Amino acid sequence: MPPKSFDPGTFRDKPVSFVRRGGRMTPSQERAWADHHEKYVLDIPRAAAATSVADGVARDPEQIFGRRAPLVVEVGSGQGHAILHAAAERPDTDFLAVEVFRAGLARTIIRAELAGLENLRMVEANAPEVLEKLLPEESADEVWVFFPDPWAKARHHKRRLVSAEFAEITARALKPGGMLRLATDWEDYAVQMREVLDAAPAFERDFAGEWAERFEGRVLTAFEKKGADKGRAIRDLSYRRR
Numbered sequence: 001m002p003p004k005s006f007d008p009g010t011f012r013d014k015p016v017s018f019v020r021r022g023g024r025m026t027p028s029q030e031r032a033w034a035d036h037h038e039k040y041v042l043d044i045p046r047a048a049a050a051t052s053v054a055d056g057v058a059r060d061p062e063q064i065f066g067r068r069a070p071l072v073v074e075v076g077s078g079q080g081h082a083i084l085h086a087a088a089e090r091p092d093t094d095f096l097a098v099e100v101f102r103a104g105l106a107r108t109i110i111r112a113e114l115a116g117l118e119n120l121r122m123v124e125a126n127a128p129e130v131l132e133k134l135l136p137e138e139s140a141d142e143v144w145v146f147f148p149d150p151w152a153k154a155r156h157h158k159r160r161l162v163s164a165e166f167a168e169i170t171a172r173a174l175k176p177g178g179m180l181r182l183a184t185d186w187e188d189y190a191v192q193m194r195e196v197l198d199a200a201p202a203f204e205r206d207f208a209g210e211w212a213e214r215f216e217g218r219v220l221t222a223f224e225k226k227g228a229d230k231g232r233a234i235r236d237l238s239y240r241r242r
């Protein structure tokens with residue numbers, strides 16, 4: 001295991017939107033990971049960093065899920081609240097959770113097992129690399145980014161996940177007409193998201209007013225609750241891939 005101060009950016013030529021994957025797993029999470037990760041979590045070749053995706057690695061969703069169905073990808077799925085709920089509600093759609101935090105994935109595995117979900121898989125990797133390399137071009141129907149780490153200090157803004165480059169690689173992974181849905185409780189990040197995506201040639205706004213309506217498929221997560229409890233407005237955005 002890397003030391004606690006290990007920075008996954010070390011092996012990369014650009015900053016990543018997470019610092020370390022730490023966080024001890026509970027005994028039940030350890031057990032769920034040991035017993036079930038092979039069923040749910042894709043085994044993929046890595047580059048230098050543990051959460052990277054090696055060049056030249058691609059996975060066809062039809063192979064991953066054993067069928068051809070609409071595909072929703074959640075970036076930074078955390079504990080899995082949103083994707084578990086959606087996968088249970090929509091058995092005809094496939095769901096891929098992308099997360100670097102293993103304890104979150106283990107928690108998601110526990111819930112997926114309890115619910116008997118067959119349409120949920122996970123990748124333990126840096127999401128931009130998953131969108132850029134692992135997923136074939138025009139393979140996803142939707143990409144969700146709910147409450148990405150805000151990196152509130154100005155000197156950390158370069159670590160924010162949603163950037164012009166992120167828009168480009170997300171557009172590549174989305175089918176034409178596919179949707180990018182985002183939510184945040186950080187006003188300046190919401191504004192940044194909107195500026196970046198308004199300027200992205202591959203996307204058009206899918207909302208008329210200042211912000212999108214709350215996405216009905218989004219359940220309340222601990223992060224949203226914390227933001228709302230602090231009096232922060234929750235901003236939803238939705239963009240359609242041209």
Ligand SMILES: C[S@@+](CC[C@H](N)C(=O)[O-])C[C@H]1O[C@@H](n2cnc3c(N)ncnc32)[C@H](O)[C@@H]1O
Binds near residue numbers: 018101104125147
């Ligand atoms: C603030 S949490 C929100 C989690 C969840 N979406 C929710 O609303 O409860 C952000 C999550 O994104 C994950 N994350 C951050 N950067 C990531 C990246 N580049 N690739 C994959 N996951 C990432 C973090 O590990 C963390 O679990």
